[in-house]
Amino acid sequence: MKFSMINVQARSGSLVSGSWLQDHIGTLDSAIEAARTTEAANSNEIDVAVVAELTSTTPALGYWTNLTRLDIDP
Numbered sequence: 001m002k003f004s005m006i007n008v009q010a011r012s013g014s015l016v017s018g019s020w021l022q023d024h025i026g027t028l029d030s031a032i033e034a035a036r037t038t039e040a041a042n043s044n045e046i047d048v049a050v051v052a053e054l055t056s057t058t059p060a061l062g063y064w065t066n067l068t069r070l071d072i073d074p
Contacts, residue, residue: 003031004054005038006064008047015066016049020059024050032071 002025009018021038024031028050035048050071054064 001025001027002053003028003050003070004052004059005031005035006049006051006067008049009063011047011049011069014069014072016051016069017063017065017067018049019063020054021048023053023059028070035071 002023004023005021006016006018007021008016010016024034026034031050035050038048039046049067049069051064051067051069056062
């Protein structure tokens with residue numbers, strides 16, 4: 001499966017908005033682990049959310065809104 005990681009700038013419940021960080025190919029668990037590793041590498045100064053794959057050829061150019069966060073319990 002393919003997931004995307006988002007640098008969260010706003011959140012409302014399980015919905016997040018922010019900028020694309022990177023894609024991840026693997027399981028949801030491995031995507032969550034990669035997101036937590038990315039947060040740790042940035043001194044936990046950023047919140048990284050795992051969302052369903054963004055279907056865009058240029059995901060880094062957009063500000064993505066109201067994406068369902070997959071790395072938290074509902």
